[in-house]
Amino acid sequence: MSHTYHYPRPGLTVDVVVFGLDEDDLKLLLVRGGETPQRRWSLPGGFVRIDESLEAAARRELVDETGVSDIFIEQLYTFGRVDRDSRERVVTVSYYGLVNLSEHTVTAAESKDAAWFAIDDMPTLAFDHNEIVEVATARLRGKVRYQPIGFELLPQKFTLTQLQRMYEKILERSLDKRNFRKKALATGLLIELDEVEQDVAHRAARLYRFDERTYRQLAAEGTYFEV
Amino acid sequence: MSHTYHYPRPGLTVDVVVFGLDEDDLKLLLVRGGETPQRRWSLPGGFVRIDESLEAAARRELVDETGVSDIFIEQLYTFGRVDRDSRERVVTVSYYGLVNLSEHTVTAAESKDAAWFAIDDMPTLAFDHNEIVEVATARLRGKVRYQPIGFELLPQKFTLTQLQRMYEKILERSLDKRNFRKKALATGLLIELDEVEQDVAHRAARLYRFDERTYRQLAAEGTYFEV
DNA sequence: ACAAAAGTGTTGCGTCTACACCCATGG
DNA sequence: CCATGGGTGTAGACGCAACACTTTTGT
Numbered sequence A, B: 001m002s003h004t005y006h007y008p009r010p011g012l013t014v015d016v017v018v019f020g021l022d023e024d025d026l027k028l029l030l031v032r033g034g035e036t037p038q039r040r041w042s043l044p045g046g047f048v049r050i051d052e053s054l055e056a057a058a059r060r061e062l063v064d065e066t067g068v069s070d071i072f073i074e075q076l077y078t079f080g081r082v083d084r085d086s087r088e089r090v091v092t093v094s095y096y097g098l099v100n101l102s103e104h105t106v107t108a109a110e111s112k113d114a115a116w117f118a119i120d121d122m123p124t125l126a127f128d129h130n131e132i133v134e135v136a137t138a139r140l141r142g143k144v145r146y147q148p149i150g151f152e153l154l155p156q157k158f159t160l161t162q163l164q165r166m167y168e169k170i171l172e173r174s175l176d177k178r179n180f181r182k183k184a185l186a187t188g189l190l191i192e193l194d195e196v197e198q199d200v201a202h203r204a205a206r207l208y209r210f211d212e213r214t215y216r217q218l219a220a221e222g223t224y225f226e227v
Numbered sequence C: 001a002c003a004a005a006a007g008t009g010t011t012g013c014g015t016c017t018a019c020a021c022c023c024a025t026g027g
Numbered sequence D: 001c002c003a004t005g006g007g008t009g010t011a012g013a014c015g016c017a018a019c020a021c022t023t024t025t026g027t
Helices: A054-066 A106-111 A129-143 A148-153 A160-171 A177-186 A212-219 B054-066 B106-111 B129-143 B148-153 B160-171 B177-186 B212-219
Strands: A003-005 A011-021 A026-031 A045-047 A072-079 A090-100 A114-118 A190-196 A206-210 B003-005 B011-021 B026-031 B045-047 B072-079 B090-100 B114-118 B190-196 B206-210
Touching (some): A011 A054, A045 A054, A054 A072, A054 A090, A072 A129, A090 A129, A148 A160, A160 A177, A160 A206, B011 B148, B026 B054, B045 B054, B054 B072, B054 B090, B072 B129, B090 B129, B129 B160
Parallel strands (some): A011 A090
Antiparallel strands (some): A026 A114, A072 A090, B011 B026, B011 B045, B026 B114, B072 B090, B190 B206
16 A cells, blocks of 8 residues: 655654653663664654544554553654654654653563663663653753642652652752652642551651642642742 | 655644734734635644755745744644644644744735734634644743743843833733832843933833843753743 | 651741832923 | 823842751661
């Protein structure tokens, strides 16, 4: 089957930068597909089909190539340099996504040709994918400061220390414990649970969950959080 | 001449939302091309050529369709709903741009099938272009608060009152004159000129210009401005 | 008992907001 | 001399940053 057009058309792909957080690090999900030049690692992604939306394409490729599904994703930027793929003209719409690594999908990812890399220990990627990762990192860093997207990186129930560690890893600076807690609680977006951590070798911390309900209510208006 | 591919490819276009500011209003640049359904007004834009970058395509279409050239533009978002164009699958990479209407290009634009519309008095546009305009407006409103892009909407030399009016039009709320001036001057991004307004029927205001040099220096680090 | 992390308030400083009048100029 | 906008300072409220010790729990 072939398809013919009057003018040449650039190929259109999607690529997804998935950030994952575990106890140690902020990590990135990469794949080693067969088609990339020099068998380099690259971002999960592929061609957009004629009858699917961009986001649907991003989710489909993510599942196909890594087994990761049902995560938060959001459009990032569209990269269109003429020579970004040396074989032919390809424009790619990039997305970034966030997952919690302890609750999610690690096994599925590793059974295929996919793996998590610590964000400051990454290989050189195919095409302009390193550049895409940089833009994604900058976006995450900027956005986390005024929108509570970071919760996507944590398990449903988390401690205030975990929350703080997450911000510190993303922003790459340390935060004052007392001030952080005051501010975090002051947002009204945390629900205190009647539970504490289990199996820790010291005083167990109280668990919280993110209050998505009131977040959505506030989201209709202005800003929040700020770390 | 025809071009054949193994799989069907979506068409790839660019569209540009150009904001212009004059004494009265924040305005939007629209075109009435021959190809749109029902001859509706639409955003300037068109197909991306195989050998030009996305931004180059946006600038080219803008000049071709409206005569507006050499303005600030920045990528906005990529719209890819499957049915956004009823004739065939088209994905569009949108840009937004800013111009000052008193120094720029009005005549060129009006000689072609292009015109400026006040932003709160706009017709129904072709395709999903009204949605694109909304996203652009939201972006402008958000961005102007922490990055001094607004200067692109003013003439090179401007008064503090003009600057304030601009913010008020974009943010759609009034600002306190004294506080605004203090804050604007405190950014260090305004250079006080030895000139005042001409031909006004009252005390003439001092003129300022934007200090792009120090802006670029500061830009390497953090945030500024905030209104 | 000790190690490890949880949890908790206050003070000083700087920033934001609210607010009203006199001045310069042109007509 | 009048109309029009230009230009200026202060006081109170609020938010932010800095800072150290006690409590709980498991080993």
